[in-house]
Amino acid sequence: xxxxxxxxxxxxxxxxxxxxxxxxxxxxxxxxxxxxxxxxxxxxxxxxxxxxxxxxxxxxxxxxxxxxxxxxxxxxxxxxxxxxxxxxxxxxxxxxxxxxxxxxxxxxxxxxxxxxxxxxxxxxxxxxxxxxxxxxxxxxxxxxxxxxxxxxxxxxxxxxxxxxxxxxxxxxxxxxxxxxxxxxxxxxxxxxxxxxxxxxxxxxxxxxxxxxxxxxxxxxxxxxxxx
Amino acid sequence: xxxxxxxxxxxxxxxxxxxxxxxxxxxxxxxxxxxxxxxxxxxxxxxxxxxxxxxxxxxxxxxxxxxxxxxxxxxxxxxxxxxxxxxxxxxxxxxxxxxxxxxxxxxxxxxxxxxxxxxxxxxxxxxxxxxxxxxxxxxxxxxxxxxxxxxxxxxxxxxxxxxxxxxxxxxxxxxxxxxxxxxxxxxxxxxxxxxxxxxxxxxxxxxxxxxxxxxxxxxxxxxxxxxxxxxxxxxxxxxxxxxxx
Ligand SMILES: Nc1ncnc2c1ncn2[C@@H]1O[C@H](COP(=O)(O)OP(=O)(O)O)[C@@H](O)[C@H]1O
Ligand SMILES: [Mg+2]
Numbered sequence: 001x002x003x004x005x006x007x008x009x010x011x012x013x014x015x016x017x018x019x020x021x022x023x024x025x026x027x028x029x030x031x032x033x034x035x036x037x038x039x040x041x042x043x044x045x046x047x048x049x050x051x052x053x054x055x056x057x058x059x060x061x062x063x064x065x066x067x068x069x070x071x072x073x074x075x076x077x078x079x080x081x082x083x084x085x086x087x088x089x090x091x092x093x094x095x096x097x098x099x100x101x102x103x104x105x106x107x108x109x110x111x112x113x114x115x116x117x118x119x120x121x122x123x124x125x126x127x128x129x130x131x132x133x134x135x136x137x138x139x140x141x142x143x144x145x146x147x148x149x150x151x152x153x154x155x156x157x158x159x160x161x162x163x164x165x166x167x168x169x170x171x172x173x174x175x176x177x178x179x180x181x182x183x184x185x186x187x188x189x190x191x192x193x194x195x196x197x198x199x200x201x202x203x204x205x206x207x208x209x210x211x212x213x214x215x216x217x218x219x220x221x222x223x224x225x226x227x
Numbered sequence: 228x229x230x231x232x233x234x235x236x237x238x239x240x241x242x243x244x245x246x247x248x249x250x251x252x253x254x255x256x257x258x259x260x261x262x263x264x265x266x267x268x269x270x271x272x273x274x275x276x277x278x279x280x281x282x283x284x285x286x287x288x289x290x291x292x293x294x295x296x297x298x299x300x301x302x303x304x305x306x307x308x309x310x311x312x313x314x315x316x317x318x319x320x321x322x323x324x325x326x327x328x329x330x331x332x333x334x335x336x337x338x339x340x341x342x343x344x345x346x347x348x349x350x351x352x353x354x355x356x357x358x359x360x361x362x363x364x365x366x367x368x369x370x371x372x373x374x375x376x377x378x379x380x381x382x383x384x385x386x387x388x389x390x391x392x393x394x395x396x397x398x399x400x401x402x403x404x405x406x407x408x409x410x411x412x413x414x415x416x417x418x419x420x421x422x423x424x425x426x427x428x429x430x431x432x433x434x435x436x437x438x439x440x441x442x443x444x445x446x447x448x449x450x451x452x453x454x455x456x457x458x459x460x461x462x463x464x465x466x467x468x469x470x471x472x
Contacts, residue, residue, distance in 0.1 A: 129313075129315065130313075130321070132282065133280055133313035134385055135307075135308040135385065136337070149322065
């Protein structure tokens with residue numbers, strides 16, 4: 001296996017399977033990531049809110065849940081989602097893609113709730129004290145004073161979470177959901193050119209995550225400037 | 228100063244973990260009175276001040292504001308805080324709002340003033356402290372002294388009945404102390420009831436009606452400025468003053 005043959009094989013694979021990689025694989029990976037990050041953010045916000053509940057039981061349950069999700073492997077969670085979600089809602093005839101999405105969203109939600117929590121904690125306590133000393137309620141203080149400042153910590157971290165998710169969705173290929181990593185499995189199965197397929201898929205992942213990281217970085221700098 | 232008691236504390240205690248920071252503090256603040264609180268660091272001055280507007284919840288004892296005990300379940304603390312302005316050592320101005328928005332936020336949100344009234348009031352207050360030209364700037368463009376003056380008028384915009392200051396000049400460069408003190412002096416002269424924790428002995432002597440010396444969680448001694456500063460009765464007070472004067 002020389003460098004030249006690998007290169008030629010890559011060209012051949014791209015010519016024949018470019019749509020499998022670039023159209024199907026990339027679009028499914030991006031769709032899965034976008035679903036995960038959007039719903040994960042919503043779930044994460046909800047969890048973060050519940051962790052501030054004045055009911056100790058709710059705080060305990062949510063914290064335990066978040067710690068549990070963060071303390072078990074994602075692949076395990078995907079398996080659980082794959083088997084459990086269709087069982088929970090048999091009437092909906094939930095497919096693999098949806099089941100896996102649910103598992104990804106739950107996983108991401110746990111991480112996002114941590115992002116939001118630490119983003120809020122990073123805001124100087126003096127800000128809250130000043131707002132409360134003026135007579136603002138807890139809710140007003142959160143909405144008008146703390147959150148607008150926390151957002152500057154939270155948004156870049158969410159962007160990074162998006163980058164992480166793009167990579168982590170590759171685990172979903174275990175269930176053949178059609179993502180970029182599944183493209184690798186398909187092309188390798190058809191051509192037996194495992195190494196070349198991996199290089200192509202790896203390059204695509206890298207371009208996706210690298211450009212997104214740069215975008216997040218630029219965004220972060222702009223947020224910092226407007227401080 | 229009138230005879231009306233505006234704030235009163237009775238046997239106020241507060242611990243953090245195992246450390247008892249307030250060991251029974253009783254004071255009366257009269258309407259229009261200016262009280263300076265002095266004492267060694269760690270003596271409980273901040274904790275005491277923060278108990279007055281319940282930023283700290285006392286473990287026991289009463290905080291009575293305008294005749295109402297306010298440290299009990301069911302009290303709408305926010306309502307009372309609207310009448311008690313507080314100024315912090317580290318300014319705590321809102322960095323994501325312009326100077327003017329810093330001032331109008333609370334009065335508008337709490338429906339004390341309409342947006343138009345609050346804006347007019349903010350401009351008037353900024354004019355008085357010489358920051359009118361900064362109204363659309365963000366606080367990061369202000370010096371420490373300017374930030375603290377902003378923090379003072381932000382509290383004043385709520386038209387409070389009393390102003391609480393916690394070492395308002397301690398975080399300032401020396402050349403900016405004067406501009407902040409003169410704003411406070413003007414307030415006192417206008418009759419605002421004031422409790423100010425300070426290390427500026429000269430200022431305490433000059434503007435206050437009464438000085439409290441606080442150490443180890445109790446008010447060791449209190450008297451008119453000249454009496455307390457020039458003829459301290461308690462050994463603890465004498466020791467402290469000999470170090471700082
Ligand atoms: N939130 C807190 N948690 C724990 N200890 C505190 C807290 N606030 C103050 N203390 C402690 O209480 C004591 C009195 O503090 P403070 O009221 O700030 O004194 P002062 O303002 O006179 O310097 C100090 O020993 C301080 O470390
Ligand atoms: Mg202090």
